[in-house]
Amino acid sequence: MIIEGLLTTTLADGRPHAAPMGPVVDPDLTHWQLRPFQGSTTCDNLLRSGQAVFHVMDDVLPIVQSALSMPVDLQYRQCEQGGWIIQSSCHWYCLKVQRWDLSQPRALATAQVRSRGVHRSFWGWNRAKHAILEASILATRLHLTGRDAVLAQLQPLENAVTKTAGPRELLAWQLVEQYIQSWQDQR
Numbered sequence: 001m002i003i004e005g006l007l008t009t010t011l012a013d014g015r016p017h018a019a020p021m022g023p024v025v026d027p028d029l030t031h032w033q034l035r036p037f038q039g040s041t042t043c044d045n046l047l048r049s050g051q052a053v054f055h056v057m058d059d060v061l062p063i064v065q066s067a068l069s070m071p072v073d074l075q076y077r078q079c080e081q082g083g084w085i086i087q088s089s090c091h092w093y094c095l096k097v098q099r100w101d102l103s104q105p106r107a108l109a110t111a112q113v114r115s116r117g118v119h120r121s122f123w124g125w126n127r128a129k130h131a132i133l134e135a136s137i138l139a140t141r142l143h144l145t146g147r148d149a150v151l152a153q154l155q156p157l158e159n160a161v162t163k164t165a166g167p168r169e170l171l172a173w174q175l176v177e178q179y180i181q182s183w184q185d186q187r
């Protein structure tokens with residue numbers, strides 16, 4: 001199964017780096033397969049340190065912001081085993097990479113949980129949050145598919161957003177739209 005959330009790694013200068021990640025996990029959430037693109041900041045950080053913290057989030061806004069390389073206002077604390085825990089996450093899992101497969105453009109880092117914690121209950125996701133997550137993924141693929149293909153797929157997602165979004169979801173949706181428009185303007 002794939003779960004979506006934010007993964008924190010540590011930059012070379014010791015600061016936290018947050019990026020969206022959809023790891024493959026087992027049903028007990030004990031074995032993880034992280035799949036960062038080789039050459040990405042996340043992959044480089046994982047290769048250097050071998051550790052990360054995955055966060056289950058019920059707020060889609062920081063996921064969108066990090067996916068679109070926008071500033072994200074998050075508060076962190078250090079994990080005892082290394083890495084950075086996002087204070088506003090619902091659950092977190094401190095991971096240690098056990099094995100690497102670098103034979104594909106998407107590296108495969110097999111990891112195990114070293115520690116885990118719960119900050120608060122997970123509220124869940126409504127239709128708007130799911131639609132916005134999908135829209136942000138589409139926006140990150142503009143360079144592969146082009147604007148028209150992305151806009152065609154955004155149309156049906158917008159209905160879920162207008163029907164079920166709250167203020168943070170509406171802001172996240174606007175950021176996705178602005179990102180797509182800005183991308184097109186730069187062409």
